[in-house]
Each structure stands twice: as C-alpha cells, then as structure tokens.
Amino acid sequence: xxxxxxxxxxxxxxxxxxxxxxxxxxxxxxxxxxxxxxxxxxxxxxxxxxxxxxxxxxxxxxxxxxxxxxxxxxxxxxxxxxxxxxxxxxxxxxxxxxxxxxxxxxxxxxxxxxxxxxxxxxxxxxxxxxxxxxxxxxxxxxxxxxxxxxxxxxxxxxxxxxxxxxxxxxxxxxxxxxxxxxxxxxxxxxxxxxxxxxxxxxxxxxxxxxxxxxxxxxxxxxxxxxxxxxxxxxxxxxxxxxxxxxxxxxxxxxxxxxxxxxxxxxxxxxxxxxxxxxxxxxxxxxxxx
Numbered sequence: 001x002x003x004x005x006x007x008x009x010x011x012x013x014x015x016x017x018x019x020x021x022x023x024x025x026x027x028x029x030x031x032x033x034x035x036x037x038x039x040x041x042x043x044x045x046x047x048x049x050x051x052x053x054x055x056x057x058x059x060x061x062x063x064x065x066x067x068x069x070x071x072x073x074x075x076x077x078x079x080x081x082x083x084x085x086x087x088x089x090x091x092x093x094x095x096x097x098x099x100x101x102x103x104x105x106x107x108x109x110x111x112x113x114x115x116x117x118x119x120x121x122x123x124x125x126x127x128x129x130x131x132x133x134x135x136x137x138x139x140x141x142x143x144x145x146x147x148x149x150x151x152x153x154x155x156x157x158x159x160x161x162x163x164x165x166x167x168x169x170x171x172x173x174x175x176x177x178x179x180x181x182x183x184x185x186x187x188x189x190x191x192x193x194x195x196x197x198x199x200x201x202x203x204x205x206x207x208x209x210x211x212x213x214x215x216x217x218x219x220x221x222x223x224x225x226x227x228x229x230x231x232x233x234x235x236x237x238x239x240x241x242x243x244x245x246x247x248x249x250x251x252x253x254x255x256x257x258x259x260x261x262x263x264x265x266x267x268x269x270x271x272x273x274x275x276x277x278x279x280x281x282x283x284x285x286x287x288x289x
Contacts, residue, residue: 017043018264021071021264021266023046024046024268024272025048026049028272031063032064033276040284043068044068044071045061050080053084054088055089059095062092062096062100069099072104073161074103077105082126086129086134102140104127104140105143124156127156127157141157146218147176154177154180165185166219166241170257183263185266187253187266188241189243190244191244191247191279191282201270202244207232210233250286
C-alpha cells in the first residue's frame with residue numbers, strides 16, 4: 001500500500017475548480033500555455049488524450065503554475081495501471097498538495113478491441129486499487145455518461161467528468177448523481193462568427209467522435225436522432241455540439257451548461273491545433289473570471 005509522505009497529511013478535500021476551466025489534449029499543452037491560463041483566472045486545466053500513468057505532464061503543469069488545479073480528463077484504465085497511477089498521485093501530492101484531481105475512465109471500445117471487456121467491472125476494480133493505495137475518493141472523478149457509471153461516480157468519487165455532452169445530458173446527469181456530486185464537464189467552442197467556417201472546423205473535430213459507439217448512444221438518448229448525426233451531422237446538430245460565435249455567444253453556451261446543473265465547465269477551443277489563448281482571454285473577460 002502506498003501511504004502519504006511522512007510528516008505530511010493527505011488532502012482529502014476536492015481541489016477547487018472554479019466555474020470555468022480549460023480542456024486541451026495533452027500533446028498540445030505546454031507549461032507556458034498553462035501559466036497563461038492560470039493568469040487569466042481559469043480554475044482548472046484538464047489534460048486530455050489519456051496521459052500515461054507517470055503523470056509527468058501534470059507535474060510539469062503544476063510546476064509552471066501557482067493557483068490553477070490540474071486534472072486528467074482522463075487517465076484510461078486499460079492503459080495506465082492503477083498502482084502506477086496511485087504512486088504518481090502521491091508523488092504530485094508531496095510537492096503540490098491539494099492541486100491535482102485524478103480523472104479516470106474506460107475510453108472507447110473501438111480503440112481497445114479485445115481488451116475492452118466488462119468495462120464497468122474493470123472500472124470498479126480500478127477504483128478498488130486506488131482505494132487500497134490511499135487515493136481518496138474526493139480527489140478523483142469518473143468520466144461517466146450512462147446511469148450506472150454516473151451513479152458510481154457519485155458513490156465512489158467526487159463526481160463525474162462527462163465529455164461530448166449537451167445541456168440536455170447535463171440535466172439527466174444531475175438528476176442521476178444528486179445535488180451534491182460534482183459535475184465537471186467538457187464543452188466544445190468555436191471562436192468563429194462565420195457559420196460556414198465554424199461548422200467546417202466543428203465537423204473536422206466531430207467526425208471521429210460521432211463514429212464512437214458510446215457517444216452516439218448517449219447523444220441519441222438525449223435529444224438527437226441518428227439521421228441528425230449521420231453524414232457529418234446536420235447544421236443544427238453541429239451548432240448544438242460545438243457552439244460558435246462571439247465571446248458573448250460562447251459565454252452563453254457555457255452558461256447554458258451551468259444552468260442545466262453543471263458545477264464546472266472546462267472549455268475546449270476548436271480547431272484544436274489553433275492557438276487558444278486569444279479566445280480564452282476574450283472568454284475570460286466575458287465571464288468576468
């Protein structure tokens with residue numbers, strides 16, 4: 001069993017996230033970008049793209065920042081062994097106590113093939129190891145979409161970190177997890193006022209996700225028909241999944257998620273490889289961060 005460092009008590013309170021954070025793929029995150037996000041007043045930076053178990057990228061971002069919480073969105077239970085993740089968690093806690101939130105999830109069947117078996121049971125077993133290795137439930141969240149995993153996130157974690165959802169799903173998630181569990185969700189935004197250009201950028205991003213069974217199943221259960229999501233999706237569906245517009249319009253999309261029951265919204269600016277800082281700065285002003 002991994003124990004907290006001698007002479008240092010383990011923080012069991014969920015790190016502060018604020019209302020608004022930033023979600024970005026780990027390969028596109030740099031310490032310099034993290035420092036700017038921290039300066040702008042965002043409450044959390046979420047590391048996407050299944051970071052490895054050593055969590056070295058989280059360590060680098062923590063060292064580059066002073067206030068912002070660093071979270072994983074998400075560590076994949078099939079590729080990052082729970083014991084190694086727990087050891088990394090405690091390493092981060094020794095040097096940056098109370099500033100790291102561990103997000104875990106089961107990823108996608110399409111990417112894992114035969115390894116993706118009994119995902120709910122595998123997730124429960126993963127949490128069992130984290131418990132045994134003294135990673136507090138309050139210091140972790142679970143990427144959850146369906147009712148069973150959402151309920152698990154409320155029972156065995158601080159809450160949930162949903163991805164690729166809309167306010168309709170957020171209302172469902174809040175009803176499922178209850179009033180006290182954390183809902184810290186990802187929201188895609190396109191800082192572009194030309195509808196054609198914005199939709200082209202959004203479709204370039206959405207194509208992959210609309211082909212993944214877990215997202216399709218969730219979206220079709222919460223407001224979309226299959227026809228609306230097929231063949232690149234209709235304009236209305238694209239606009240709902242990746243809102244575009246002025247900073248005020250993007251802020252309204254964020255507020256819609258908060259109004260639907262989210263505690264925290266981490267924004268992902270599209271296109272992914274564009275410099276997000278101008279849009280993040282304008283959004284921070286609009287939201288009075």
